[in-house]
Amino acid sequence: MATYNKRGYKPKTKVEKEHDIEEGSTTAEVFNTLDETASKTELFVEKNQKLILIFIGVVAVVVLGYLGFNEFISKPKQEAAMNDMFQAQKYFNEAVNGVEQDSLFNLALNGGEGKYGMLDIISEYSGTPSANLANYYAGTAYLRLKDYKNAVEYLSKFKSEDEILAPLAKGNIGDAFVQLNQPEDALDYYEEAASMRNNDYTTPMYLFKAGTIALELDKAGKALDFFEKIKEEYPNSTEAGKVDVFIGKAKVLASK
Structure with a gap:
């Protein structure tokens, strides 16, 4: 059978052949390492699949719970607090600028006309920005009413x-x-x-x-x-x- 050489082809030297063998061995080692790592990962996942799924589920519940709390509980609660706080704020502002200050500050604190006062806002809407602000109003009202210990107590709770x-x-x-x-x-x-x-x-x-x-x-x-x-x-x-x-x-x- 006739044989032929490609144009420009040169037979490989001994050194080149050894280099090719080494290169092939290194590549094979890399693929073997990757295969081993993949196998170990598969075994780990298979062995701990239940724990992994539980962890993913917990994270999902926390994230969804946080989003749901903000959207369906926290946000509506704050809106309700703002609405209920309106009359108490009005009493407070009238007290600051009016003449019957003591009675108006008491109304701001305890409510009137069937509406919440600042103390009600703090109690009913704990954790909301409105309840926090109510601490400021309540503390300042107590200061004007010369109830200094309660003034310190409520003003100390206010964060801003x-x-x-x-x-x-x-x-x-x-x-x-x-x-x-x-x-x-x-x-x-x-x-x-x-x-x-x-x-x-x-x-x-x-x-x-x-x-x-x-x-x-x-x-x-x-x-x-x-x-x-x-x-x-x-x-x-x-x-x-x-x-x-x-x-x-x-x-x-x-x-x-």
Whole structure:
């Protein structure tokens, strides 16, 4: 039988043949390793199939439960809370701006005309944003009614990232501690309220309150820092207009 060579074909050398054999062996090892890994994975899945399915089921239940809770329970609950809170907010606003403040603050707390008060909102809609906000309203109402312990209790439950309400809540707690004759606690809350946000309303207001309490506690150096910060950083604030007298007083006391 006749044989022929392709054009340009050269017989393989011994080295080339050995290289081809080695390359083939390496490829075979790779495929063998993959086959072994796949077999082990299959065995693991087969052996633990029940546990894997249970795990997947638990994850699915948690995810679906969370989505369902938000859509069908949490969201409607918050909407209902907002609706029921409307009258209590109205009483509160009227109390702040009106003359019969005590009776209106009591209505804001306990409700009236068959409507919920803030205490009802906190109880009935626990965990909702409205219940959280009701803690602020309730605490502030108690502060105005001179029930300082309840003011501290409810204001302490209020959590917020709001630019104004967050420091106001801390500052109101400070006001309550002043009335409870606990100036050290009041100073702590005034300092916290002043440092929580940087704005021209709450920051200088609580720096000033912190300064006046610090003077009472014979902490003139600390008071001076608060007052000078108002003068330097908040020159357009209401407090800046009266702070020079307090700076002078603090300097005199600090030099003694």
